[in-house]
Amino acid sequence: MSRHTVQITNGTKTDAEGTIGYDPPLRTFFLQAFPDPETDDCELWLGVWLEEYSTLESIIEAARAKGYEVRGLTKAMILAMLKEAGPPHPPSVGERLGIVR
Template sequence: MSRYTVEVKSATNADPEATIGYDRPLRIFFLQAFPDPRTDECALWLGAFLGEYSTLESIVEAARTQGYEVRGLTREMMLAMIKESGPPQPPSLGERLGLVR
């Protein structure tokens, strides 16, 4: 699993410590921003389900449609995450047995 720090901006707020990355077991890109200091739940949390965001572009676009802009993604970060998402992984045993959806 990779994790990178980026900035996520909304019309009224900014989170300079947002996290974007790739979760290989779930085969998804994820993005977390604006954690609540009391509960640690994030106001923006994308990429929690198997195969939900299979491309970096899809998760950045999903954030954009919700009114958020991802800033600070470097070329190196993008290449590393895309490389990590590289050849598709076969379904896990749990998926093949129907235990994970």
């Protein structure tokens, strides 16, 4: 799983430690920002379902639709995530057992 630190803003506040990446078992890009210090839940947490965001563009657009902007993505980060997302990933154990759909 790739994990890259980016800046996430929503117009009124900024999380300089936001995380974006690709999760091969779920075959989705994910984005997390603004964690609650007490519960660890994130205000923004996208990409938690199987094949939810199959492209980097789709997760960036989903964040924008919720009022968030992703800043600080470098060419190297983008290429690393696209490389990881590129090859086909076999079904996970959970999928094969019928636990994950």
